[in-house]
Amino acid sequence: MTRGRRRWAGRAAGAVAALLVVVAVAGPWLAPHDPTDVVGLPFAPPGAGQPLGTDYLGADVASRLLHGGRTVVVLALAAGALAYLVGGGLGLAAGLFGRADTVLMRPVDVLIAVPPFLVLAVLAAGTGRGAAVVVLAAALANVPGIARVVRAATLEVGVRGYVEVALARGETWIRVAGRDVLPNIAALVLTDVGSRISAMVAMVAGANFLGLGLQPPTADWALMVAENRAGLALQPWAVLAPALAIAVLTITVNLGGDELAARLRRATTTVAA
Amino acid sequence: MTGPTPEAVDRPAVEVRGLRVVAGAGRPIVDDVSFTVHPGHFLAVIGESGSGKTTTALALLGFANPGTAITGGAVRIAGEPMLGRAEPQIRRLRAQLVSYVPQDPAQALNPARRVGTQLTEILRAHGRAASADKAVSRALEHARLPGDRAFLRRFPHQLSGGQRQRVVIAQALVLDPAVVVLDEPTTGLDTATQHEFLAHLDRLRAETGAAMVYVTHDIAAVAPLADRIAVLHAGRLVEHGPTGTVLARPATAQARDLIAAVPNPRRRARVGAPAPAGALLRVRGLTATHRGAGRRVVAASAVDIDLPAGACLALVGESGSGKTTIGRCVAGLHRPDAGTIVLDGESLARTARGRSQDQCRAIQIVFQSASESLNPRRTVGAELTRVLRHFDTAGPGGVRGRIGELLGSVRLPPAVAGRYPGQLSGGEKQRAAIARALAANPQVLVCDEITSALDVSVQATILDLLTELRRRLDLTLLFITHDLGVVATIADRVALLHHGRIEASGPTNQILHDDPHPLARRLLAAAPSLHRG
Numbered sequence: 050m051t052r053g054r055r056r057w058a059g060r061a062a063g064a065v066a067a068l069l070v071v072v073a074v075a076g077p078w079l080a081p082h083d084p085t086d087v088v089g090l091p092f093a094p095p096g097a098g099q100p101l102g103t104d105y106l107g108a109d110v111a112s113r114l115l116h117g118g119r120t121v122v123v124l125a126l127a128a129g130a131l132a133y134l135v136g137g138g139l140g141l142a143a144g145l146f147g148r149a150d151t152v153l154m155r156p157v158d159v160l161i162a163v164p165p166f167l168v169l170a171v172l173a174a175g176t177g178r179g180a181a182v183v184v185l186a187a188a189l190a191n192v193p194g195i196a197r198v199v200r201a202a203t204l205e206v207g208v209r210g211y212v213e214v215a216l217a218r219g220e221t222w223i224r225v226a227g228r229d230v231l232p233n234i235a236a237l238v239l240t241d242v243g244s245r246i247s248a249m250v251a252m253v254a255g256a257n258f259l260g261l262g263l264q265p266p267t268a269d270w271a272l273m274v275a276e277n278r279a280g281l282a283l284q285p286w287a288v289l290a291p292a293l294a295i296a297v298l299t300i301t302v303n304l305g306g307d308e309l310a311a312r313l314r315r316a317t318t319t320v321a322a
Numbered sequence: 323m324t325g326p327t328p329e330a331v332d333r334p335a336v337e338v339r340g341l342r343v344v345a346g347a348g349r350p351i352v353d354d355v356s357f358t359v360h361p362g363h364f365l366a367v368i369g370e371s372g373s374g375k376t377t378t379a380l381a382l383l384g385f386a387n388p389g390t391a392i393t394g395g396a397v398r399i400a401g402e403p404m405l406g407r408a409e410p411q412i413r414r415l416r417a418q419l420v421s422y423v424p425q426d427p428a429q430a431l432n433p434a435r436r437v438g439t440q441l442t443e444i445l446r447a448h449g450r451a452a453s454a455d456k457a458v459s460r461a462l463e464h465a466r467l468p469g470d471r472a473f474l475r476r477f478p479h480q481l482s483g484g485q486r487q488r489v490v491i492a493q494a495l496v497l498d499p500a501v502v503v504l505d506e507p508t509t510g511l512d513t514a515t516q517h518e519f520l521a522h523l524d525r526l527r528a529e530t531g532a533a534m535v536y537v538t539h540d541i542a543a544v545a546p547l548a549d550r551i552a553v554l555h556a557g558r559l560v561e562h563g564p565t566g567t568v569l570a571r572p573a574t575a576q577a578r579d580l581i582a583a584v585p586n587p588r589r590r591a592r593v594g595a596p597a598p599a600g601a602l603l604r605v606r607g608l609t610a611t612h613r614g615a616g617r618r619v620v621a622a623s624a625v626d627i628d629l630p631a632g633a634c635l636a637l638v639g640e641s642g643s644g645k646t647t648i649g650r651c652v653a654g655l656h657r658p659d660a661g662t663i664v665l666d667g668e669s670l671a672r673t674a675r676g677r678s679q680d681q682c683r684a685i686q687i688v689f690q691s692a693s694e695s696l697n698p699r700r701t702v703g704a705e706l707t708r709v710l711r712h713f714d715t716a717g718p719g720g721v722r723g724r725i726g727e728l729l730g731s732v733r734l735p736p737a738v739a740g741r742y743p744g745q746l747s748g749g750e751k752q753r754a755a756i757a758r759a760l761a762a763n764p765q766v767l768v769c770d771e772i773t774s775a776l777d778v779s780v781q782a783t784i785l786d787l788l789t790e791l792r793r794r795l796d797l798t799l800l801f802i803t804h805d806l807g808v809v810a811t812i813a814d815r816v817a818l819l820h821h822g823r824i825e826a827s828g829p830t831n832q833i834l835h836d837d838p839h840p841l842a843r844r845l846l847a848a849a850p851s852l853h854r855g
Contacts, residue, residue, distance in 0.1 A: 209697075210689040210695025214695070218682050218713070219674055219678075228700070228708070233698065
């Protein structure tokens with residue numbers, strides 16, 4: 050693939066991801082029916098008034114689809130924000146203070162060794178099921194990786210003259226981190242933002258599908274796949290439509306994130322050239 | 323000093339005629355450059371950065387950097403035209419005729435492969451694996467490196483800087499080239515290592531008969547070796563002739579300026595030493611170590627320094643002598659193990675975090691690498707504003723007025739405030755870094771090798787600037803350097819460092835000239851100079 054075509058593909062993927070997010074967030078206002086209203090027989094095929102048919106309870110699949118994206122997007126973004134906040138903070142502190150390094154990073158390293166779904170299962174068993182548990186588990190799964198990358202990048206930038214003179218001026222480390230370190234490591238740290246967020250979408254969806262997160266009758270894409278499984282042969286749209294929505298969201302967020310990272314890198318190199 | 327006699331030379335090793343290289347937009351970087359080098363001769367190509375030196379050097383290999391193109395002229399190496407050939411042919415010619423030693427040879431070695439492998443793989447790549455062992459041992463012998471198995475099995479990080487450099491030279495020689503092109507190969511080496519390396523090059527060309535084209539901005543270092551000097555300015559060859567003639571009677575203003583900018587280590591210091599009454603900065607028994615790989619390396623031991631107000635003390639030593647560590651301890655960036663630092667009667671905390679805002683303000687530091695010492699994501703103006711706000715040192719003129727003033731005092735136009743470091747040249751960046759330090763209204767300015775990465779002409783303007791600032795702002799300077807030429811220009815007092823200890827200290831003229839310390843003698847002997855008696 051040529052660079053021009055790759056760039057075009059990245060932009061298109063980013064646009065689709067943005068559109069999906071908008072639809073997911075604004076969907077409830079566009080939906081013709083309430084997601085819990087019974088509008089017909091269970092597993093009725095697509096027809097007038099119900100473009101995607103009905104689900105196992107006879108609710109409109111199209112309306113549930115428009116309602117069900119919000120939870121996926123909001124939970125994944127919340128997990129992403131939490132992961133970058135905690136991981137970034139740990140990495141910055143570990144990178145800037147040699148003495149805090151071991152204290153902060155060893156527990157993080159331990160976390161790497163634990164499979165994320167085990168963390169989720171333990172949390173769900175301990176504190177009960179719910180959205181907060183899913184967000185926490187998805188974030189914890191990503192904190193070690195982010196912290197390690199941020200720490201390594203910070204170590205490299207931390208020996209630069211502009212960081213040293215700022216510290217020699219007696220500026221607080223938070224200020225130095227915000228002005229000198231973060232802007233210069235952002236491109237590197239966000240290189241894999243696309244794959245991380247899409248992995249979080251997948252994890253949130255997986256947790257909901259397994260019933261560890263949101264509970265019926267909430268409209269949620271992953272829950273829809275789970276609850277309509279039985280009728281797959283009868284009314285495939287009730288399963289395929291939400292499954293497809295999750296897949297497209299995951300893939301386009303991934304590609305769009307890559308494009309964003311590439312742009313950040315380009316911006317850095319032009320400034321530094 | 324001289325190559326083979328002219329009679330023995332049948333054809334020139336390098337012949338360049340009317341070379342023209344243009345950048346993407348058609349702007350010429352090198353225009354109408356012609357010169358000839360005979361086998362066994364040494365041509366020094368000198369010029370400021372941006373004068374087209376490296377571009378010219380690369381053109382000798384028939385190579386142009388991405389975004390540039392060779393659009394005119396002819397380059398012949400040992401009679402073979404290098405331009406206008408297909409890529410495979412060019413590669414074969416490069417393999418047979420011309421080698422290139424890049425800037426920073428330390429990075430030219432693959433850290434993950436053994437020295438021996440890196441030498442033999444070159445021969446293997448050119449289908450000469452059969453005679454590899456013999457060729458490698460000959461190249462090592464030329465490079466004055468041990469040829470035993472133990473040495474060949476070492477990795478680059480197990481060699482000293484000088485040895486690494488010689489391995490790169492051995493790589494360049496292993497194919498018996500007719501021409502070796504060296505592009506500032508001693509950048510970042512201390513003077514003693516550089517001196518040794520150049521002496522080594524001189525022996526090599528006598529032994530191998532290879533012609534050498536040496537690109538540099540350091541005229542003083544190569545002057546004793548070069549048969550001829552070519553001076554480039556803005557992409558044009560402004561002067562070309564025998565070394566003696568060019569140095570003694572430069573015909574053009576550009577060449578004159580370049581030569582006049584070279585500091586002379588043997589010159590007596592201009593400035594008289596002020597009476598050492600009441601030291602502004604007093605360091606006593608400073609001991610500092612570096613921890614690394616499970617052991618402690620002592621960088622400074624029991625160092626005493628007295629720096630009177632308004633004085634300029636040069637801390638001089640070879641690389642690894644601990645001079646940078648001392649400067650960093652003074653600035654509060656390195657935690658010393660023992661000793662006290664007293665500023666204006668107040669004892670300072672070991673690191674900047676423990677010092678009061680005013681104590682932090684009073685000592686500012688400027689680093690060697692200007693490009694790494696400015697935040698690439700912030701404009702010069704934003705950095706200056708930040709310092710002025712932090713220390714509240716804007717004064718009555720307000721932040722904006724003060725920024726204009728600061729830029730003016732380092733001789734930068736006010737428009738620089740809106741620029742990013744990437745848009746500035748090396749010299750401009752270093753001025754911006756000095757302006758940032760001055761924004762704090764410091765009493766003591768620690769200058770850590772601030773000119774050693776710059777061209778001689780830029781270095782001269784920075785030194786001139788510092789001398790003026792020192793007088794006008796009553797600055798006290800702790801000037802860290804390995805370059806005795808610079809010392810004579812700026813410092814009134816000198817402290818000589820060796821293995822972390824101060825061997826001698828006192829007024830510059832006394833230490834370096836009137837009653838030279840043995841260490842001073844050694845450093846002077848290694849210091850490159852155009853004025854050797």
